[in-house]
Amino acid sequence: MNNNNAKAKSTKLNNPRLKNTEGNSTKKINIKAALSLATSALLGTSVVASCATQAQDVDEWQFDSAFLLYSEVDRVSASEAIIAGTKTFANDEVLTLKLTIDALTGASANGAVAQPNAQTFTRPSGNGQYVTAAGETPLDDTFKDTRVQLNGQWTQPLTENITGSAGGHLSKEYDYLSLGINGNLAYDFNRKNSTISMGLSFFQDTFTPEGGIPKPLSSMLVGDSSASDWDTEFAKTRVGDSENKSTADVLVGFSQVINRRMITAFNYSYSMVDGYLTDPFKVVSVLNNDGMAQDYIYENRPDSRIKQSTFMQAKYHFDDSLLNTIADVSYRYMWDDWGISSHTIDTRFAIPVGRTSYIEPHIRFYQQSAANFYQPYIIVQQEKTVFVSADYRIGEMTSVTVGAKYGMTLNGGNELSFRLEYYRQMPTSSGFTEPEALQTQNIYPVVEAIIAQVSYSF
Amino acid sequence: MKTRHFPLNKLFLKKTVQFHQPKFKLTLLAVVMTSLSGCSSLGVEPWERDLLAKKAMALTSSPIDSALDDHIYFSKEASSGGKSFGGGGCGCN
Numbered sequence: 001m002n003n004n005n006a007k008a009k010s011t012k013l014n015n016p017r018l019k020n021t022e023g024n025s026t027k028k029i030n031i032k033a034a035l036s037l038a039t040s041a042l043l044g045t046s047v048v049a050s051c052a053t054q055a056q057d058v059d060e061w062q063f064d065s066a067f068l069l070y071s072e073v074d075r076v077s078a079s080e081a082i083i084a085g086t087k088t089f090a091n092d093e094v095l096t097l098k099l100t101i102d103a104l105t106g107a108s109a110n111g112a113v114a115q116p117n118a119q120t121f122t123r124p125s126g127n128g129q130y131v132t133a134a135g136e137t138p139l140d141d142t143f144k145d146t147r148v149q150l151n152g153q154w155t156q157p158l159t160e161n162i163t164g165s166a167g168g169h170l171s172k173e174y175d176y177l178s179l180g181i182n183g184n185l186a187y188d189f190n191r192k193n194s195t196i197s198m199g200l201s202f203f204q205d206t207f208t209p210e211g212g213i214p215k216p217l218s219s220m221l222v223g224d225s226s227a228s229d230w231d232t233e234f235a236k237t238r239v240g241d242s243e244n245k246s247t248a249d250v251l252v253g254f255s256q257v258i259n260r261r262m263i264t265a266f267n268y269s270y271s272m273v274d275g276y277l278t279d280p281f282k283v284v285s286v287l288n289n290d291g292m293a294q295d296y297i298y299e300n301r302p303d304s305r306i307k308q309s310t311f312m313q314a315k316y317h318f319d320d321s322l323l324n325t326i327a328d329v330s331y332r333y334m335w336d337d338w339g340i341s342s343h344t345i346d347t348r349f350a351i352p353v354g355r356t357s358y359i360e361p362h363i364r365f366y367q368q369s370a371a372n373f374y375q376p377y378i379i380v381q382q383e384k385t386v387f388v389s390a391d392y393r394i395g396e397m398t399s400v401t402v403g404a405k406y407g408m409t410l411n412g413g414n415e416l417s418f419r420l421e422y423y424r425q426m427p428t429s430s431g432f433t434e435p436e437a438l439q440t441q442n443i444y445p446v447v448e449a450i451i452a453q454v455s456y457s458f
Numbered sequence: 459m460k461t462r463h464f465p466l467n468k469l470f471l472k473k474t475v476q477f478h479q480p481k482f483k484l485t486l487l488a489v490v491m492t493s494l495s496g497c498s499s500l501g502v503e504p505w506e507r508d509l510l511a512k513k514a515m516a517l518t519s520s521p522i523d524s525a526l527d528d529h530i531y532f533s534k535e536a537s538s539g540g541k542s543f544g545g546g547g548c549g550c551n
Contacts, residue, residue, distance in 0.1 A: 066522045070530055080529070082522055100525075182543060193501025201543040249543045255517060257501045260509055265517050271544050311540035313517060317509045326514050332540040342537040350514050358514075368536050394536045405523075419523070425534065451530065455522060 062086045066455040073448045076106040076143060093156040100149040100171075107139035111282040111390040113377045114138070114441040115293055120222055124281045125211035126234040128225050137445045140281060147173040161188045169203070178205040184251075193257040203247040209280045212238040216300035217388070220283055237298070243276030261318070267311040277301045284390040285377040291435030294380055299389040301373065302338065309334035326350040339372035340394060357408035362421065364401035370394065370430040376443055379435065392444070396430040399423065403451065419453040518542075 063085050070078040080102035087095045110121060112132075119132045123142050132138040153167035162185060169180035182201035188194070207213075211234075218237045224230065248271070255265040278301045286295040313330035328348040335341040343366070350360045371394040373387035403421025410416055427444040434443060502510065509515060518524050518541070528538065538544035 064522050066526065068526050080526060082525065084522060098525075102529075190501055191503070199543065247544070249539065251539075251543060257510060259500070260502050260506045263510060263515065263517065267540060269539055269544065271539060307537075307539075307544065309537070309540040309544075313541070315515055315517065317512075317515055326512075328519070330541070332537070334537040334540060336536075340536045342535070344537065344540070350519075366531075366535060366537075371536070393534060397535070399535065423530070423534075447534075453523070453526065455520075 060087050060089075062088075062457070064455070064457045066453055068451065068453040071450050071452075072106070074107065075139065075447065076104060076108055078102055078104045091156070093154065096151075096153045096155075098149075098151040098153075100147075100151075102147045102149075104143060104145045104147075106143055107141040108143045108281070109392060110138050110140045111299060112138040112285045112293070112296055113287075113390070113438060113443055114445075116437055116440065119293060121283075121296065122220055122222050122225065122234075123211070124209060124214075126221075126225065126231075127211075129222065135441060137442065145173050145175070147171060147176075158185075161192075162186065163188070165199075175209050176205065176207055178203060180204070180247075195253075195255045197251075197253040197255075199249075199251040199253075201247075201249045201251075203245075205245040205247070205275075206242055207245065207276060207280070208242040213240045213243050213276070214280050214298040215239045216278065217297050217384070220296040220298065222296075245273065245275035245277065247274075248272045262314065262316045264315075265311075265313045267309075269307075269309050269311070271307040271309075273305045273307070275303060277303060277305055279389070279391055282389060282391050284375065284388050286380055287377050287435060287437075288380050289435060291437030291439075297378070297388075299391065300387050301371075301389055302387055305336055305338055307334060307336040324352050338394070340368055340370065342366065342368035356410075357406065360405040360407070362401065362403050362405065364399075366397075366399045366401075368397050370396040374430070376429070376432055377438075392425075392427040395427055395444075397425060397427045399425040401451075405453075407455075415455075415457040417453075417455045419451070419455070421451040423449040423451055425449075 063083060065083045066081070068078075068080045068082075070076075070080070080100065082098065082100045084096060084098040089095070112119065112121070114132075114135055114137050117134050119138060120129050121132065121138060121140070122129055124140065125142070130141060149169070149171040151167065151169050153165060155163060155165040158164045165182075165184040165186075167182045169178070169182070171178040180201060180203040182199060184197060184199035186195050186197035189196075215237050216239075221230075221234050221237055223233075225234075249269060250271075251267060251269045253265060253267040255263065257263050278299055280298070282299045283296040284299055285293045286297055288294050309332055311330065311332045313328070315329075316327045318325045318327065326349070328346075328350070330344075330346045332344040332346075333341070334344075345365045346362075347364075348360055348362045350358050352358045371389065373385065373389060374391075374395045375385075375388055376390050376395070378385075378388065401421055401423045403419065405417055405419040407415060407417030425447040427446075429444060434441075513519060524541070528542070532538040532544070
């Protein structure tokens with residue numbers, strides 16, 4: 001925003017005879033102007049012919065962009081790009097449009113446990129097999145997807161103390177479609193030091209995995225996929241092409257300014273998820289008493305889940321003696337009817353460095369208990385359970401994120417920042433005793449990832 | 459003596475529970491009321507918002523970072539939301 005003004009001013013100074021409009025017309029159209037015009041065109045709002053008015057309109061858009069690289073050691077890699085445009089209108093109405101594009105590649109744990117010998121699995125599509133070496137955690141390396149997501153949010157004051165907001169969401173992957181809407185009302189009182197808010201959101205997702213939806217608890221077909229009866233046999237392990245899931249969330253929040261240096265927030269949320277909650281790509285190893293794999297069955301999760309959470313956050317602005325650091329500390333407790341409960345502590349300290357930059361160390365600690373149907377494997381004699389999943393993400397786990405962000409304000413007010421973090425997931429046993437063959441195997445492997453991000457606001 | 463003491467103890471315990479339950483509720487109510495009415499004395503005047511008005515003091519100071527983090531942790535852990543909607547949105551595994 002300021003960059004444009006600065007450029008316009010300098011042009012005018014160098015060419016005093018030039019009028020403001022001429023100054024703008026000779027100015028090279030920068031990325032921001034182009035994006036603003038493109039956004040206006042998409043929205044159907046009139047792009048005025050007059051350059052002077054155009055410059056004024058253009059200046060009202062603020063853009064935030066980021067590129068993120070998430071890379072796990074020997075597993076998934078994701079790159080994600082975001083651009084969000086925000087425009088404030090005359091009566092404090094705010095429009096935000098956001099485009100997210102991400103690409104995922106790499107290998108993802110398929111749920112089966114490591115064995116003292118090599119293991120062969122059929123790809124989720126049914127087209128071919130992959131082999132996991134002895135002593136290795138089975139990973140499906142065909143994991144690949146590209147996602148495009150669009151978000152729009154309109155926020156406006158409804159009365160002096162009430163603000164309303166409504167938004168829409170669309171996300172499309174090769175095998176996944178998600179549509180969502182949300183609405184939020186916020187009421188300010190006590191000289192706008194206190195705010196109560198309530199929000200509702202609803203998502204409708206459709207999952208169409210390649211190879212179809214596997215029949216829950218059925219055995220994975222392993223064999224020669226070029227055989228003449230392969231397709232017929234594979235089809236017997238499928239129950240359809242697609243499944244749906246709906247998510248309804250209610251969020252009630254309260255925020256309170258404590259004093260000139262401190263603000264706090266408290267949230268309660270209730271979330272109902274219904275439909276297909278199973279992961280069609282995950283299997284569970286069926287082992288004999290010695291711990292040797294006899295079979296792999298497709299996992300099965302309940303078709304509903306109710307999650308609740310409480311969240312509290314405090315931000316504190318220290319004084320000169322602590323370098324005007326801003327501390328941001330939050331805690332979330334989540335629990336659901338699958339038996340999972342979790343604690344999340346997130347802390348950030350934004351420490352100013354000089355006049356125009358800051359460094360922000362970040363530490364996040366997360367711990368969850370296992371879902372009551374989580375089992376790392378099944379012993380063949382065990383009574384057949386209706387629901388079972390060996391997905392470590394719903395097992396007992398602790399994870400830690402440590403990193404820092406460095407940000408600077410450039411000439412003209414644009415902001416540039418870099419973030420580098422290390423994320424470590426440490427799954428643990430929730431009381432399972434390993435049979436003999438598994439005692440030398442790593443059943444709960446650690447997952448490590450690097451998160452690197454560059455952000456630019458203009 | 460022993461037989462007399464036992465039921466007396468039991469009675470005493472029962473009474474304590476009966477007495478304490480409403481008392482606890484009353485205390486809880488008092489705490490909630492105090493904290494709610496206390497809110498009106500908390501806060502600042504409009505001219506004292508110099509620090510709170512900073513972008514870095516906003517509850518979500520970097521929405522882009524939050525969105526990216528939410529996506530990562532939604533995909534890798536069993537919890538989501540809390541600060542904002544948990545939502546659906548991707549089949550990201």
